[in-house]
Amino acid sequence: xxxxxxxxxxxxxxxxxxxxxxxxxxxxxxxxxxxxxxxxxxxxxxxxxxxxxxxxxxxxxxxxxxxxxxxxxxxxxxxxxxxxxxxxxxxxxxxxxxxxxxxxxxxxxxxxxxxxxxxxxxxxxxxxxxxxxxxxxxxxxxxxxxxxxxxxxxxxxxxxxxxxxxxxxxxxxxxxxxxxxxxxxxxxxxxxxxxxxxxxxxxxxxxxxxxxxxxxxxxxxxxxxxxxxxxxxxxxxxxxxxxxxxxxxxxxxxxxxxxxxxxxxxxxxxxxxxxxxxxxxxxxxxxxxxxxxxxxxxxxxxxxxxxxxxxxxxxxxxxxxxxxxx
Amino acid sequence: xxxxxxxxxxxxxxxxxxxxxxxxxxxxxxxxxxxxxxxxxxxxxxxxxxxxxxxxxxxxxxxxxxxxxxxxxxxxxxxxxxxxxxxxxxxxxxxxxxxxxxxxxxxxxxxxxxxxxxxxxxxxxxxxxxxxxxxxxxxxxxxxxxxxxxxxxxxxxxxxxxxxxxxxxxxxxxxxxxxxxxxxxxxxxxxxxxxxxxxxxxxxxxxxxxxxxxxxxxxxxxxxxxxxxxxxxxxxxxxxxxxxxxxxxxxxxxxxxxxxxxxxxxxxxxxxxxxxxxxxxxxxxxxxxxxxxxxxxxxxxxxxxxxxxxxx
Numbered sequence: 001x002x003x004x005x006x007x008x009x010x011x012x013x014x015x016x017x018x019x020x021x022x023x024x025x026x027x028x029x030x031x032x033x034x035x036x037x038x039x040x041x042x043x044x045x046x047x048x049x050x051x052x053x054x055x056x057x058x059x060x061x062x063x064x065x066x067x068x069x070x071x072x073x074x075x076x077x078x079x080x081x082x083x084x085x086x087x088x089x090x091x092x093x094x095x096x097x098x099x100x101x102x103x104x105x106x107x108x109x110x111x112x113x114x115x116x117x118x119x120x121x122x123x124x125x126x127x128x129x130x131x132x133x134x135x136x137x138x139x140x141x142x143x144x145x146x147x148x149x150x151x152x153x154x155x156x157x158x159x160x161x162x163x164x165x166x167x168x169x170x171x172x173x174x175x176x177x178x179x180x181x182x183x184x185x186x187x188x189x190x191x192x193x194x195x196x197x198x199x200x201x202x203x204x205x206x207x208x209x210x211x212x213x214x215x216x217x218x219x220x221x222x223x224x225x226x227x228x229x230x231x232x233x234x235x236x237x238x239x240x241x242x243x244x245x246x247x248x249x250x251x252x253x254x255x256x257x258x259x260x261x262x263x264x265x266x267x268x269x270x271x272x273x274x275x276x277x278x279x280x281x282x283x284x285x286x287x288x289x290x291x292x293x294x295x296x297x298x299x300x301x302x303x304x305x306x307x308x309x310x311x312x313x314x315x316x317x318x319x320x321x322x323x324x325x326x
Numbered sequence: 327x328x329x330x331x332x333x334x335x336x337x338x339x340x341x342x343x344x345x346x347x348x349x350x351x352x353x354x355x356x357x358x359x360x361x362x363x364x365x366x367x368x369x370x371x372x373x374x375x376x377x378x379x380x381x382x383x384x385x386x387x388x389x390x391x392x393x394x395x396x397x398x399x400x401x402x403x404x405x406x407x408x409x410x411x412x413x414x415x416x417x418x419x420x421x422x423x424x425x426x427x428x429x430x431x432x433x434x435x436x437x438x439x440x441x442x443x444x445x446x447x448x449x450x451x452x453x454x455x456x457x458x459x460x461x462x463x464x465x466x467x468x469x470x471x472x473x474x475x476x477x478x479x480x481x482x483x484x485x486x487x488x489x490x491x492x493x494x495x496x497x498x499x500x501x502x503x504x505x506x507x508x509x510x511x512x513x514x515x516x517x518x519x520x521x522x523x524x525x526x527x528x529x530x531x532x533x534x535x536x537x538x539x540x541x542x543x544x545x546x547x548x549x550x551x552x553x554x555x556x557x558x559x560x561x562x563x564x565x566x567x568x569x570x571x572x573x574x575x576x577x578x579x580x581x582x583x584x585x586x587x588x589x590x591x592x593x594x595x596x597x598x599x600x601x602x603x604x605x606x607x608x609x610x611x612x613x614x615x616x617x618x619x620x621x622x623x624x625x626x627x628x629x630x631x632x633x634x635x636x637x638x
Contacts, residue, residue, distance in 0.1 A: 043602065075602030080548045081338065081540075081558070082597060085590070088334030089598045103437070104548055111441060111545040115459050131546075132441040170429055171549035173436040199425055 034069045034279055035095040039086045039109055041102035042078035044224060045250060049264035050101050050124045056265070057272015063279060080104050087112035097121060097275055100140075103131050103173050110138050119278050119285035123271040124264065126174035126222075128290045139278075139288040141271045143174075143222065145247050146296045147181045149260040150219060151189040153298065154245055156313055157258065157305075158217060163192045165215035167207050167233070169225040170197045178221050204229035208236050218244040220251055220259070230254055243308050252299040253323045257308065258316070262293045270294065299323050331598060333471055339590035340478045341539045342558055343583040346566070347489055348532030349559035350582045354567065355505045356525045358406075361417030361556055365424025366398045366530040368552035370537025372428040375438040375547035384446045388481075388538045395534025396527045398424060403523030421552075429549060438547045445542035446481075447474045478539060485532065486579050492528070493579075501525050533559070561613065562586035569620030588616055 038054065040047050051073075055065065063069045072095065076082035087108040090098050098113055098120045100106035106122035110133055113120050122133060122140030133140070154164065166182060168175035179195055186193045194215050196207040204226055208218070218237055220227065227248075234255040237244050246256030249263065270291060277283050298316070301324035305312055312320070345367060352360035370391035377387040398420060406416035432438040444450070456473045457464030469476065492498045503510045504521045511518040533555075541547045566585020570576045576584075592612040600608045 040602075073602070074597055075605070076597075077602070077605065078550075079554065080544065080551050082593065084338055084544055085334065085594050085597050088337075089331050089594070092328050092330030092334065104546075107437075107439065107441070107546045108544055117459065131437070132439045135442070169436075170434075171436045176436050 032068065035072065035093065036069050036097050036099060037072045037090040037093065037095040038099045039090060039101065039105045040075045041083065041105045042076060046222065046248065046264040047101050047124055050268040053265040053268020054099055054123060054272040057269035058276055060269070061273055061276030063276055076105055083108040091116055091118060094118070097279055099123070099271070099275060106133060107131055121271060121275045121278065121285065123267060127177040130173065130177060137285040139274060139285045140290050141267050142290055142292045143262060143267055144292050145178055145221065146260045147178065148185055149296055150245065150247070151185055151191060153258060153260055154217065154219065155189045156316060157310055161216035163194050163215040165194045165196070165211045165218045166221065167196050167198060167204060167226045168221055168223045170199055172223050172225065175221050175223040198225065201225050201229050205232045205236065208233050212236065212240050215242070217242050220244055220246050220256060222247050227251065241308060243310060249299050249323060252301050255304055256301065257304045257310065258298070258300040260296050260298055263297060266295065267293055297321060330471060331594065333475055335591050335594040336587060337474045337478060337543065339587035340475065340482050341536055341543060342562060342590055343482055343586035344485055344539060345533045345536035345555065345559045346562035346582045346586040347485060347579060348529040350563050350579065351525055351529040353560060353563055354578070355502055356522060357505050358413050358522070358526065359417070360402065360526060360529060361414060362398055362402045362420040362530055363533050363556040363559055364552040365421035366395045366533045367537035367555040368428050368549065369394050369398055369424055370534030371541035371547040371551050372431040374538040374541045375440055376431050378440045378443050378445065379438060384444055384449065384542060388446065388535055391534040391538035392531045395531040399526040399528070399530025400523060403526040407519035407522055432547060436549050439545060440542065441545045445545070447477050447542055474543065481539065482583065486583065489579055490577060497524065558589060562589045565589055565613065565616055568617055592616065
């Protein structure tokens with residue numbers, strides 16, 4: 001009697017698992033349709049733009065959702081455990097291609113798909129080599145920032161400046177890579193980089209205060225945690241009369257003075273076109289080198305420049321795309 | 327979702343089960359809400375990634391993770407017992423400190439991949455046995471999809487048996503007594519504080535081993551791997567104990583392990599079948615459903631048991 005109870009409850013547990021599987025087991029793959037699985041690390045403006053750009057890129061190459069491709073989309077809510085679950089889900093469904101948006105999910109998808117040789121195309125990854133995403137059926141696009149151009153821009157707008165402050169999060173691989181690049185190149189333009197690391201968003205307002213007196217201006221990366229606190233940063237830096245340079249259009253719109261940045265949507269489109277090549281069978285993922293952004297944009301917020309008393313040079317005015325209020 | 331997704335959920339669930347065993351010791355036996363977990367889980371991963379990258383043996387990395395976890399739990403215990411800091415706060419202090427410790431261990435990097443290196447899930451032994459790719463031929467190739475599960479279940483069973491044996495030893499009884507009724511420990515002329523420290527040390531060893539397996543399974547260590555792990559472990563313990571804890575023939579440790587698998591199954595189902603914006607909501611509803619259904623089932627089947635909802 002007692003044993004039966006034990007067994008019954010064990011069966012209950014088993015059924016829960018298996019019924020979940022059965023619910024979905026009936027999905028059959030259409031031979032005409034190709035399946036593309038898109039995994040995104042979390043809900044985030046830039047990453048969303050990347051994903052939408054990717055779908056647009058596929059569309060431009062003739063792959064339209066519902067017509068000749070089926071798109072499965074899952075989002076990990078910034079949890080590395082969820083990345084694993086999603087990667088397993090994808091590989092189990094045996095899609096024709098996996099697109100992974102941001103480093104953690106790209107790494108897990110790559111590792112899960114490796115054994116089955118499903119091609120993985122990543123995007124929004126700054127340092128694919130550091131993440132070891134270079135061997136096997138994997139390729140994609142890197143969102144490495146145009147650091148050199150950014151330093152040039154700062155020098156042009158602030159000829160007297162000596163020290164640039166940068167805040168970053170220790171847990172973001174992308175930031176670590178970009179900071180190193182900044183430090184490497186800063187000397188060429190006569191700058192010194194002052195960095196302050198935080199471990200979560202709540203520390204940003206303290207961190208910016210701690211280096212405020214030391215630096216002449218700030219430069220922002222695409223660090224998700226820090227960018228999430230941009231409002232408080234702009235307020236504090238604004239009070240001290242120091243500009244923050246941005247790295248992406250949304251940051252400039254919010255109140256950063258200017259920035260050499262990339263358009264995540266364009267990056268997605270570029271990635272979608274690479275994926276199309278693989279889907280058509282023109283090339284294998286292993287044969288395509290990963291790409292970096294082909295086009296930089298210079299964004300300037302005139303109102304902010306004016307309020308900080310910084311004059312825009314002709315060279316800047318010529319190239320700039322003006323954003324924000326006039 | 328198909329068989330492979332279910333296996334994937336079982337893999338991750340079994341890895342979390344190791345952590346749940348640790349949280350069972352602190353939360354259920356010692357009645358100690360131990361937040362060290364969010365730091366000691368990635369500690370196991372950090373130690374493992376560092377050792378494997380230095381060319382170390384993956385099994386040795388697990389042992390080293392256990393030692394590191396033991397030390398972390400020991401320190402939480404010392405902070406709580408000797409320095410008389412409240413339980414929650416001692417955990418928070420250790421968790422905070424461990425963030426930097428983990429950061430330093432992996433060479434001040436946000437992530438450290440072990441891609442391409444040998445792990446307990448993929449080494450010359452498993453490759454010969456199961457084959458390397460899905461298309462390979464190998465003696466046990468029919469079990470290819472199960473290779474990770476087999477490995478992690480072996481670890482899980484060994485750890486569970488060790489824990490069960492320990493619980494039956496003199497020290498194990500002292501540990502249980504400490505949670506139920508600390509005065510008993512005092513009347514036995516034993517130092518209750520030391521028993522607590524021991525419990526925390528053992529618990530965090532389990533958590534770190536879980537972190538080590540997680541890192542080897544994911545083939546990468548991320549500095550943020552620990553975020554929310556305490557919540558996962560607690561959910562696993564509560565689900566397991568509430569549904570299976572009242573059944574005589576299932577040991578509490580087994581119940582907790584099944585709880586971890588059910589937890590992961592719920593998340594997998596929510597992730598796979600529902601859009602991203604309502605994923606967490608669905609997960610929450612699934613947990614509630616599991617807990618309520620568990621009460622109903624047990625209530626009608628097991629007349630001798632107490633009605634559900636009386637345990638924490």
